[in-house]
Amino acid sequence: MPRFVRIDRSRPTVFTALTLAGLVALSGLVGTAQAQTPTELVIATVNNGHMIEMQKLSKHFEDANPDIKLKWVTLEEGVLRQRVTTDIATKGGQFDVMTIGLYEAPIWGRKGWLQELKTDAAYDVDDLLPTVRSGVSVDGKLFAAPFYAESSMLMYRKDLADKAGVQLGDHPTWTQVKDLAAKIHDPKHGVYGICLRGKPGWGDNMAFITTLVNTFGGQWFDMQWKPQLESKPWKDATAFYVDLLKQYGPPGSASNSFNEILALTNAGKCGLWVDATIAASFVSDPKQSQVAAQMAFAQAPTMNTPKGANWLWSWNLAIPAGSRKVAAAQKFITWSTSKDYIQLVAKTQGWAKVPTGTRKSTYSNPEFQKAARFAAAEKAAIDSASPNDATLPKSPYVGIQFAAIPEFQAIGIAVGQQLSAALAGKTTVDAALKSGQTTAERELTKAGYYRK
Numbered sequence: 001m002p003r004f005v006r007i008d009r010s011r012p013t014v015f016t017a018l019t020l021a022g023l024v025a026l027s028g029l030v031g032t033a034q035a036q037t038p039t040e041l042v043i044a045t046v047n048n049g050h051m052i053e054m055q056k057l058s059k060h061f062e063d064a065n066p067d068i069k070l071k072w073v074t075l076e077e078g079v080l081r082q083r084v085t086t087d088i089a090t091k092g093g094q095f096d097v098m099t100i101g102l103y104e105a106p107i108w109g110r111k112g113w114l115q116e117l118k119t120d121a122a123y124d125v126d127d128l129l130p131t132v133r134s135g136v137s138v139d140g141k142l143f144a145a146p147f148y149a150e151s152s153m154l155m156y157r158k159d160l161a162d163k164a165g166v167q168l169g170d171h172p173t174w175t176q177v178k179d180l181a182a183k184i185h186d187p188k189h190g191v192y193g194i195c196l197r198g199k200p201g202w203g204d205n206m207a208f209i210t211t212l213v214n215t216f217g218g219q220w221f222d223m224q225w226k227p228q229l230e231s232k233p234w235k236d237a238t239a240f241y242v243d244l245l246k247q248y249g250p251p252g253s254a255s256n257s258f259n260e261i262l263a264l265t266n267a268g269k270c271g272l273w274v275d276a277t278i279a280a281s282f283v284s285d286p287k288q289s290q291v292a293a294q295m296a297f298a299q300a301p302t303m304n305t306p307k308g309a310n311w312l313w314s315w316n317l318a319i320p321a322g323s324r325k326v327a328a329a330q331k332f333i334t335w336s337t338s339k340d341y342i343q344l345v346a347k348t349q350g351w352a353k354v355p356t357g358t359r360k361s362t363y364s365n366p367e368f369q370k371a372a373r374f375a376a377a378e379k380a381a382i383d384s385a386s387p388n389d390a391t392l393p394k395s396p397y398v399g400i401q402f403a404a405i406p407e408f409q410a411i412g413i414a415v416g417q418q419l420s421a422a423l424a425g426k427t428t429v430d431a432a433l434k435s436g437q438t439t440a441e442r443e444l445t446k447a448g449y450y451r452k
Helices: 014-036 049-064 077-089 104-111 130-135 158-161 174-184 207-216 233-247 258-266 277-283 326-334 338-347 360-364 364-372 375-384 408-422 427-446
Strands: 041-045 068-075 098-100 145-157 191-194 270-276 295-299 312-318
Touching: 014 130, 014 145, 014 364, 041 049, 041 077, 041 326, 049 068, 049 145, 049 326, 049 338, 068 077, 068 258, 068 270, 068 326, 077 104, 077 338, 077 427, 098 104, 098 130, 098 326, 098 360, 104 312, 130 145, 130 312, 130 375, 145 158, 145 207, 145 277, 145 326, 145 375, 158 174, 158 360, 174 233, 174 270, 207 408, 233 408, 233 427, 258 270, 270 277, 277 295, 277 326, 277 375, 295 375, 326 338, 364 375, 408 427
Parallel strands: 041 068, 041 098, 191 270
Antiparallel strands: 098 312, 145 270, 145 295, 145 312
């Protein structure tokens, strides 16, 4: 016969009280665990020196923000562009913060693919250099924050130029550069007259080649959007480029981009190099470069016009639209592109290694001016770059080393592959340009820009 126990419901039993206390305690533990679980930000970035340094210093951010954990996806430049473009176009959601360029920022901002960035007074958005701030804004709204910016410039071994009896001014011509390359080219002793990008890609060899075409008086498209790849300026510029590297460049130039040439230059093997101004901080660093003390700097060479002779680019941090981690992403971007971050790099690495090209305060800092002897040439190049007036004939597009339209990526990649093949001797310059013209006409016709 079952035994019934009378329970006084006016007060809980010991069992009931203990059970309730345990549940409350367990609930508290679960809540604490949830509160302590950090938000993970997945950051896609490029494998260059300044970005790698940011990863090393990001422990300072995590220490100050224990509720945020950073996960890095570091990629080669061309691979990065492919991955972030695919992810944002398909709303894949792989990345919480993306490293994008001056090409993508305004196009994606207009499409609504990026979150507008909100900055406070401490960030001092007015301290950003006007050309760079304009490049990452749409209708006055900031859609990406510049981490570092660059133009292009001439970097060269002054000791070799002096030995050859050649004095280059601040504004050399391509004729002068070619003459000097011929005089200092000495492959038997491991020195090549000139190093230039040859690796195919719209942001690799075509970044440089487009500036060369500009200064020869050319353009990508005329005012009716007709591609101009078989025009005289294109033929003259690309023939000059291929001939220059075949005669006075290193072997395998068709595979070289920024990192490969940086290594050659730091080893003292490149007499002249025209590339991103950001390289100046590396080639003038005695810890990285065997010829740091011998390096000199000048503006990008010109030919028939100074227009578009030097490019404008910035690597920027942006947040994809629809992100669920906007607050954390905004906090990280604000930290990594701030004046305080630049001071942190200066304190830990020295003023010569700070990311440049973004802030007026950096260039006005006496310590930076003293440490970075390339600073004046770099800022002059950035200030002179004009994306709205980069070609001698009037053009319908904005951009210096690219045309800021979505179709340009496919066109630039195709033309870059053809001209890299011409440099490698696998095709002729004329055949490469004819193929590029066909591709450009097809892409622009399909997009509705141009009709034959």
